[in-house]
Amino acid sequence: MPTNHSTQASSTIDPKPLAGRRAVVTGGTIGMGRAIVQALTDRGAEVVYTGRSDRRLAEAQAALDTPLAHPVRSDATDANAIADLSDQVADRLGRIDYLFINQGIAEFQTLEEVTEESWDRIFDVNAKGAFFTVQRLIPLISEGGSIVFTTVSNDRIFPGLSAYSGAKEAVAAFTKVLAAELLPRKIRVNAIAPGFILTPTMGVAELTDEQRAEFIEQGNASTPMGRGGTVEEVAAAALYLAAEATFTTGVELPVDGGFGQGLSA
Template sequence: MTTRHSKDLAGKKAVVTGGTIGMGQAVVRALTDRGAEVIYTGRSENRLAEAQAALDTPLAHPIRSDATDMAAIDALGDQVADILGSIDYLFVNQGVAEFQTLEEVTEDSWDRIFDVNAKGSFFTVQRLAPLVSEGGSIVFTTVSNDQIFPGLSAYSGAKEAVAAFAKVLAAELLPRDIRVNSIAPGFILTPTMGVAELTEEQRSEFIEQGNASTPMGRGGTVEEVAAAALYLAVEATFTTGLELPVDGGFGQGIGH
């Protein structure tokens, strides 16, 4: 991507929430490789430091922020305004999943998953949308939800909520010429596989199930997700209100 695009995003500015690992970090890297200046967030100081070392570029600015904390979201808006001023692209990527069956879900676990995935995403956009320049774009991360495994009811519900209000916001932000789209990843190979407190054994089992369920027969890479996210943000200038599956055919009814 760096060779093909060179530094075509030099002068552009972006925010990536949940940008310390996996898909989020890949989006940050893809942006900075193309010359954009990026603020990215995470809740863990250690992960922020590790990400900054891995990214190894002055174009990336780590900010500790908790998407479940309204005061932190407000402070993030102030920091983005101070450091970047306006922004061209906003990638709302934070998320957490927990495998829990119907009997295992508690009110606390339900609230935790909805607070990060749905509430946090919505109010992050509410706070940062005024900073998005006319002609800019917002990209949410949802999930390929057409076929799912048992135990992800809260997570799937929260991500469906994100997909729904992404479409509404696409309509609401049309007068400012801001496009709003979503990427819907399937099985993507990340350190956590998007699931909290996954053991190595569970991760291996999850990958095996994912490979078997994906028509292309493998998990996707974080770079493939980042490429799709940047396509929607940068190249797809006549596209809004779209949820783009990045799932190897997982939710597309393709025989496997």
């Protein structure tokens, strides 16, 4: 009787390849962050994830529906909250294998519209919060672990995003500097750089339904692949860098449908 090689091969695939692994995902309540949490727990990892809104944390926990996911209310702009997050992660998970720095906010503001308050708000969340969260949690990351930042596909720029683009460029710089600093501990540091991704907020605060529809139309038109990416596609890239790309560090991986690559049909 002939052997069904495809069936035989599929039976050897581990359905929970990350069982026993532990991770932290900041900004994990919606969009790309929640998709990363979902992908991790689907593969058996235990995850602490953060958000600033009690409502969104509750909604995320209901949607994830797994005892492997642990919500923590935390504000990346608050040093005390970051310290408390570190304590909670240590108590809940002990050591961690993967850290995903995903929190972020964006606001469309032209040169004339940007204020010192809006500039500080965007940099505090996207850059300062990202850096000091890593600083606090790095003692908990096991040797051989990894950090994955979320940046943005910045090779082509939308007007009105000076502060956001600048903050994410800072995070891209952290990726390379920390990759070098953490080589002695064998901790890899990489980043995913999403382009136009379909999320509930589209990455921009307080979009109206009309603005969201216009944003989607523009995003589809400017993406060489002709569509927005899914949060699941971003999560797949993030998990690849975290768990599978074991000979890769200091890189920023575009997940942008060719947006930043100068492609045309």
